[in-house]
Amino acid sequence: MNGRRCRICGNETGNEIIIARERQLGLGDVFEYIECSNCKCIQLKDIPSNMDKYYPPEYYAFDEPRFPSKLNRFNFFLKKSLINHYMGYFNPPGFLLSFIFDHPFPWIRKREINFNSKILDIGTGAGRKLLSLQRSGFRNLTGIDPYISSDLIYEKGLKILKKDISEIDDKYDFITLHHSFEHMPDPQHVIKHLSRLLNPEGVIVIRIPVGDCHAWHKYREFWVGLDAPRHFFLHTAKSIEILLSGTDLKTDEIVFDSGPLQFIRSEKYMRGLTMSAPDDIFTLEELKRYRDESEMLNRSKQGDMACFFIKKKSEPNN
Ligand SMILES: [Zn+2]
Helix, strand or coil: CCCCCCCCCCCCCCCEEEEEECCCCCCCCEEEEEECCCCCCEEECCCCCCCHHHCCCCCHHHCCCCCCCCCCHHHHHHHHHHHHHHCCCCCHHHHHHCCCCCCCCCCCCCCCCCCCCEEEEECCCCCHHHHHHHCCCCCEEEEECCCCCCCEECHHHCEEECCCHHHCCCCEEEEEEECCHHHCCCHHHHHHHHHHHEEEEEEEEEEEEECCCHHHHHHHHHCHHHCCCCCCEEECHHHHHHHHCCCCEEEEEEEECCCCHHHHHHHHHHCCCCCCCCHHHCCHHHHHHHHHHHHHHHHCCCCCEEEEEEEECCCCCC
16 A cells, blocks of 8 residues: 555655644644645645544634624614625615625625525534524524534524534535534545535535645645644645545535735744744734735635535536
């Protein structure tokens, strides 16, 4: 068995080994990654049998959610109007508000879902994102995460279940994975079940850091997106395509949504600092340049994070 075989496309030749260290917590443990010469997916070579050490209790994903503040009736109405506008349903208050406020959930596209859509969030942690959706008017929300200590039941029926994707049976209109897919050891298993859980007209949103991007080529083992050993796979458009081939799913659109942290945090790692070191080591000009460059990279599809919109192949009108 070739230890350098790509676990996505099977390619065994020309794959490069990269030595990386755990840097987010400052542990410094050493790990080997492989970059596939064919699909460009970067992957952790040997997944540790016990990852507990790398997800300490204070790890942000499992924090008790800071509750998004409850809105009074009027503000709730305004927020719903704004979101309705961005979901493609015209209403005068939402239209006017959109001149002042950005889309609070830019990964929700026009005419795709509404407040009654059945939404599943996978790898949801304590459910902060779902709570935020619930407090914005969405009514039908479920989250799953096998690593929470027990089920969490919030107000108005919002449930976070301690379950693996294979233990869920319902069908959903909208399935989201917000920076959780890269932490999962068996992407083929996840894709197979996503296809099973999706309604024929539904949409899957996978938001992940991506390989073969500008920040990866610039910073290599210091790139913050690598996050050894928590990120098992850094996919590319090509490796996602390969994962979906042989299923009834296809990529509908890829939107790059990287930000200045790709520079700020990677620069800190290069200088031997931890992620939480203060930003005052950068000048205001540098910070502005990082923001501008991130926007430019997103436009040229070279940002280090992307949002994959995935649908069923057999969808009518396509
Ligand atoms: Zn590959």
